[in-house]
Amino acid sequence: GQRMLELMCVPTYQSCPTMYPLVSFLLVRTSLKHGINPSSCDAFGSYGILLVGPLGDPQRGREMAKAVDMILEKPGMKRMESRSSAQNQGFIIPWTSPIQGTLAPLLEGYQVGLQSGDTESASYNLNCRTAVLYYAGRPLDSVEHELQAQCDLMVLLNQLPNKYLILPYLLVVRILRGIDISNEKDFESLEKFFLETSMDFHRATALILQLESLVFLSDWDAANKRLGTEDLRQIVAGTVGSVRFTFLEALILLKQAQGEETYLNRRKWKKRAFKPIKILRGWAKKGNVNIVHYVHLVEAELAVLDGKGEKAEESYKSAISVATRNGFIQDRALSHELASEYFSVVKGDDYWKNYHLDKAIKSYMDWGASAKVEQLQRKVKMEKHESSCKIDCIVPISHPTNVVFLSKGLR
Numbered sequence: 001g002q003r004m005l006e007l008m009c010v011p012t013y014q015s016c017p018t019m020y021p022l023v024s025f026l027l028v029r030t031s032l033k034h035g036i037n038p039s040s041c042d043a044f045g046s047y048g049i050l051l052v053g054p055l056g057d058p059q060r061g062r063e064m065a066k067a068v069d070m071i072l073e074k075p076g077m078k079r080m081e082s083r084s085s086a087q088n089q090g091f092i093i094p095w096t097s098p099i100q101g102t103l104a105p106l107l108e109g110y111q112v113g114l115q116s117g118d119t120e121s122a123s124y125n126l127n128c129r130t131a132v133l134y135y136a137g138r139p140l141d142s143v144e145h146e147l148q149a150q151c152d153l154m155v156l157l158n159q160l161p162n163k164y165l166i167l168p169y170l171l172v173v174r175i176l177r178g179i180d181i182s183n184e185k186d187f188e189s190l191e192k193f194f195l196e197t198s199m200d201f202h203r204a205t206a207l208i209l210q211l212e213s214l215v216f217l218s219d220w221d222a223a224n225k226r227l228g229t230e231d232l233r234q235i236v237a238g239t240v241g242s243v244r245f246t247f248l249e250a251l252i253l254l255k256q257a258q259g260e261e262t263y264l265n266r267r268k269w270k271k272r273a274f275k276p277i278k279i280l281r282g283w284a285k286k287g288n289v290n291i292v293h294y295v296h297l298v299e300a301e302l303a304v305l306d307g308k309g310e311k312a313e314e315s316y317k318s319a320i321s322v323a324t325r326n327g328f329i330q331d332r333a334l335s336h337e338l339a340s341e342y343f344s345v346v347k348g349d350d351y352w353k354n355y356h357l358d359k360a361i362k363s364y365m366d367w368g369a370s371a372k373v374e375q376l377q378r379k380v381k382m383e384k385h386e387s388s389c390k391i392d393c394i395v396p397i398s399h400p401t402n403v404v405f406l407s408k409g410l411r
Helices: 002-016 020-032 039-052 058-072 078-095 098-118 118-136 140-156 160-177 187-196 202-216 219-227 242-258 263-285 289-306 309-326 328-347 350-367 371-392
Strands: 396-399 405-408
Touching: 002 020, 002 039, 002 202, 020 098, 039 058, 039 078, 058 078, 078 098, 078 118, 098 118, 098 160, 118 160, 118 242, 140 160, 160 187, 160 202, 160 371, 187 289, 202 242, 202 328, 219 242, 219 396, 242 263, 242 289, 263 289, 289 309, 289 328, 309 328, 328 350, 350 371
Parallel strands: none
Antiparallel strands: 396 405
8 A cells, every 4th residue: 555655746736746755644644653664754744745845834845855864874765765766866955955965865866766766767867856956056068968968868768758848958058059959949839738648847947947038048028928827836846846936936026016007006016926025035034045045136126116226226235245255157147137127227326237237247158158147238338338328419509608418318
């Protein structure tokens, strides 16, 4: 019975999230009743995923991960090592420890799976490593190289569902790098395929990464349309993707509120943004070290919306500092970009606008996001062109005692 419940864990998590807690709790109950066995690793690992995600208790989730490690030390647990590695390192540990620290253990979990013949669990480790590679801010060229190698490997291992989970990450990386994807499936094609095959987890992952690409390319209106009202946290519970979705959701809603002209519309979008903002604050308070800069950045955008300039500037500064210190180069770039927009639109301060814009371009360049770099460089050229046009429009007018200059750009 326990073995059957163990085999149900992954399918129910990916395709039937409402059934997953029932399977997990039943597996824990049978383990406590009949004693510890290899299936108990899945029992406490699954319970740990529920604790860090839907139940909102990452510290107790971490204790479940430690319990799994203790069970694995017992004789006869070899077949569960790779599978438990994916659960602990891919889902539970990132909620209380730096996400970059899971890359090596996930690679080791993959190797253990291959050695034991558990290719399915080995591929789970690679799937988790895929997410960490991208969200940890590793250079996009190296990320693309590894993701393409993983896709080819999944075909050799006959793990096509896990290959499909890598494709959205590969797509967003290529979009940001400015690589032609006309011969590949776009996000709409992937979403249609995942809907037809009832791959809810894959569909949610693809949607989150599409939002990611739209936010980085500053297409806020399209991002808001794709966001909709579906709560993807319930589908990708416990993953680093669920955390990223909450951050993107807060940013998109705040940007939508900032763009509204009437008080009532601004209030409507601001009210919607409070939910993800509150969730982020709670996660940070409970020890998620990977999202501190998320909180600072959404606090900055919220302060901009409320007209609190001093708080906005301080929060931008904190977001940039924390993202830099923790190695999230892509979020450092985004923070600089949004700060530049604030100083340009709200403050009218050209010095700090140009400072943050230059830093954003440098950071995006370091990350390898060539498409974004080109977009910002075009923006700089356009602003210089408009500025020169204003200067050319200055017309001298004769005067008995001096020369008066009238500028059409100042009208």
